[in-house]
Amino acid sequence: MKGVIFNVLEELVIETAGMAAWNSILNKTGSDGIYTSGESYSDDELFALVGEICIALDMPAEKVVGIFGEYLFDQLDARHPDFTANASDLKSFLISVDTVIHGEVLKLYTNPNLPRFEYQDKGEKQLTMLYRSPRKLCILAEGLVRGAAKRFGNEVSIEHPVCMHNGADHCQLDVSIA
Ligand code: ZN
Numbered sequence: 001m002k003g004v005i006f007n008v009l010e011e012l013v014i015e016t017a018g019m020a021a022w023n024s025i026l027n028k029t030g031s032d033g034i035y036t037s038g039e040s041y042s043d044d045e046l047f048a049l050v051g052e053i054c055i056a057l058d059m060p061a062e063k064v065v066g067i068f069g070e071y072l073f074d075q076l077d078a079r080h081p082d083f084t085a086n087a088s089d090l091k092s093f094l095i096s097v098d099t100v101i102h103g104e105v106l107k108l109y110t111n112p113n114l115p116r117f118e119y120q121d122k123g124e125k126q127l128t129m130l131y132r133s134p135r136k137l138c139i140l141a142e143g144l145v146r147g148a149a150k151r152f153g154n155e156v157s158i159e160h161p162v163c164m165h166n167g168a169d170h171c172q173l174d175v176s177i178a
Helices: 003-017 020-028 041-058 061-079 090-108 138-153
Strands: 116-123 126-132 156-162 171-176
Touching: 003 020, 003 041, 003 061, 003 156, 020 041, 041 061, 061 138, 090 116, 090 138, 090 171, 126 138, 138 156, 138 171
Parallel strands: none
Antiparallel strands: 116 126, 126 171, 156 171
């Protein structure tokens, strides 16, 4: 995972639980806490941090990762506002993620190991996103979609009927836009 993801995780923890909590989490994982946004750091380190955050905040991983996804969207949008500014609405933005946006991310970062999305257009207010990534961070993807919805002023509900955590080779996110 790129350092920028760690930077945003640090911001979230400091904002919600304070600097002392973040330092204690770093101590427990043995991380030095120095992350350069464009550098790659091990996924294991990220997952260890998330594990300690769950303990510190007394929240299940699914909840922490979902909240982090929403927060991550806001932070990435603040850093790269053109991505959403160029989309006319939430649905066209989501459809642009796999090609246009990830294409831009590839110019900004070397080897970002991005997930892949395929889309099934199920109607004006419906979009099915098929998520594939060896990291299986579908809950993070859900959080990012919720963050994007907030940015475009939409309410969304997300069904997740097929999941890599249940042995499937992809996750299916059925997004309903209100
Ligand atoms: Zn899933």
